[in-house]
Amino acid sequence: MDYKAYKAYMSKIADIGHSIAVLSWDKEVNLPSGSAAFRSQQVATLSSIVHEMLTKPSFGESLKDLVEDPTLTNKEKNNVQLTLKEYKKATNFDEEFVIKRSMLTSKAFHAWLDARKKNDWQAYRPALEELVILKREEARLLGDADHPYDNLLDIYEPGMTVQKLDVIFKDVKNELLPLIKKCTSYEKVDDSFLTQSYDEEKQWAYGLEVLEAIGYDFTMGRQDKSTHPFTTSFSPQDVRVTTRVNEHDFSDMLWSSIHEGGHALYEQGLPISEYGLPSGSYMSLGIHESQSRLWENNVARDFAFWEYQFPLLKDRFPNQLADVSLHDFMKAINNIEPNLIRTESDELHYHFHVMIRYEIEKKLIEGSIEVSELKEYWNDAYDDYLGLRPKDDLTGILQDIHWSHGSFGYFPTYSLGSFYAAQFYEQAKQDIYRLEEKLSNGDSSELLSWLRTNIHSKGHTMEAEELCKEITGSGLKLHPFINYIERKFNRLYS
């Protein structure tokens, strides 16, 4: 197999993978209520074909040969290396293990659904216990690492380790806690105008307008409605987002749209010529999240964006917003207040939600805590860090789907996304002449173009840390995030 044949093979795998994505998108957006069984079966069939192609021994042998080919360019070699890494991961487990994992994951997911219905952690606990034992085994089987959890982190954020995350979250504790204290000490903001009645169709139209404004290409994508907003890609030329519309919560639609829009801009900007290859794919979940959060927070929760957009929004909703000043609007959309639900959290408290989960996962995988102790640990941690104690399991330990899917190591990428976003955005402001002035004139095209050049077009040709150094001159640091928050809140409350 030469490089051309390898690329063709990967393209076929991508075609099937994207077909699965179409089936899954359709499931969330269109599927009639009684049609789920066959759809799951069809997805399973396509998935098994992808798995078979990726784990074919002859393919593994070809990769091992090809990676030694001296005529490969660096980018080509990197692609083959990353594919070989995937191959090894995929073939690392014997069939018995794979079947067991699939069984226990399915069991845990259904137990989680059931437990949520009953608002009872105990209905989830035994299945999660079995799954955690398996995940420990999985982390061990994935090879040597300083910490077994590193192997799970690496699935979502290649190169990320406990050692690095411990530093980051120590900084979060040391620097964010005082900042939160400061931000919550300001006078209480009246944000009730955000939850008046906002006509759903008008919201929808405004959401589309904002997506267009940030550069989302509707000739190669579309927005639809789904219960949980998400982005999916069928190729860089067909990247779709979903959002939800809540008549009485205007924010719900808008920031979901922008967040998913940021993810979608990334996928629309991946190099088409590298379709199916690592170099044509996203770099890591942290980098993916950096793109959604950069637009959602650094852009769309700051002044410049709304200096242009707020008058447009007011035109659409004069009754609701006539008496609201831009400054009051900015305060309302930047309200800092602790709550128990991660997905409803403000952009500061959010990282404590993640930190709690990170600490739990790390301890679970290293074996220094057991599932039986989890609820108590969770509730105590919320008490400690957010000053709130869940009154029930639904608003506590049952709120996230991730563990029930067997996803351990995923949560940290959310915080990494925010911190990368701040560091990238700080650099963009240095690189782009009068960026904020341009944003306040409704022009974000240079920002998008900067992201395209520096991030999107690079696909997965390096690790996130390397990219960060290449763009900003240093690896990930917390202080750009702190600076961004301080600067914004100083302006809000000066």
Added chain:
Amino acid sequence: MDYKAYKAYMSKIADIGHSIAVLSWDKEVNLPSGSAAFRSQQVATLSSIVHEMLTKPSFGESLKDLVEDPTLTNKEKNNVQLTLKEYKKATNFDEEFVIKRSMLTSKAFHAWLDARKKNDWQAYRPALEELVILKREEARLLGDADHPYDNLLDIYEPGMTVQKLDVIFKDVKNELLPLIKKCTSYEKVDDSFLTQSYDEEKQWAYGLEVLEAIGYDFTMGRQDKSTHPFTTSFSPQDVRVTTRVNEHDFSDMLWSSIHEGGHALYEQGLPISEYGLPSGSYMSLGIHESQSRLWENNVARDFAFWEYQFPLLKDRFPNQLADVSLHDFMKAINNIEPNLIRTESDELHYHFHVMIRYEIEKKLIEGSIEVSELKEYWNDAYDDYLGLRPKDDLTGILQDIHWSHGSFGYFPTYSLGSFYAAQFYEQAKQDIYRLEEKLSNGDSSELLSWLRTNIHSKGHTMEAEELCKEITGSGLKLHPFINYIERKFNRLYS
């Protein structure tokens, strides 16, 4: 491979085939304008996997062994036989031929598109010439038959032959021509109220209501909009229809919805336990079409249906229909008038459109006419049978997509569908106590249940002719269709 393994293998093929259907449905209903290239590539990849699975020599060997297995039930044996027939067809041509066919079909399709843009038959002719030469070869390679065209007919309508069709279309000529003469001799109907402005959303809502009324299950299907109405099935539990809505032509939406709804009822009624097998699939295109036309014409262009529905329709569109009587409405929706376009034809002239195409295809394949003579032949035939001569190619020989796709032998199934429909419906009226009275009370459930039992649930366990005999006591005949028309028009114009 035992029967169980065969069934599992077929189920996998069906899963991939239905995934292609999802991608294709999405293409017609949702695809952004710039996303077509990768979508075509993805469909091609899945199609090649299906082809590979269906033509695998080891699969063929297994089928040949399995068909001899004395423990198989009749139904099982029939499934294996039909699959073996498909296998032989698929492996009948060498690679060179398959590549050439694919190339020439693609060329002809693009030439057809181009010719339509230019309204110029000459831009299509050379590509069609090459394709016809290939189709002659294909018909020959498919084996011995009384007439080479039989082999092409068999692809769409297993068991159908030139000999049988010649009889049918001779009857059409002898019996339909005088009937048309009679029907067009009646006073001219004023149907202009059908082309007033009908609010599109209200049309849409009424279309959904009618689909529900005929028994279409929206928990296992949905209706969307597309340029050309179609039905697609992802399993009997997810059968979707599309329609189009034209503000100034109420009929366009409604009869498309009902026609596709009839197709969809068939697919929703196929036996789930036979998923992926011939016994879980439709019997022939003629039988499929019989289901759409039975609902579209025999039910929804006759009195009983509208005795119930017309007051509901009037409620929705009081301005447009207040002064219209049921009888005038019935005359308007049964207006008989020749025109040049097959898809816009009334239910009598329609069969002359089909007959002209049938005669041309037969002569082309047997070699008694050449593509160079086609336009003249076409125009003369329209003159002869419909008394109209196309003024240009768009309203003449360029109107259909079929030949450009290489589909020769498809057109006759449209007429067969109408005639089967009339014969089945005549039987249903004998079998169901006071069917028309029930329909006039808005209850079509017994009719659907009769179709489920007698047709849908049978899948492809026999040939159409056999089914017709089983249900009606005789093979296909034209006179039930003639009776249905005469009865309706006698009432309309008595």
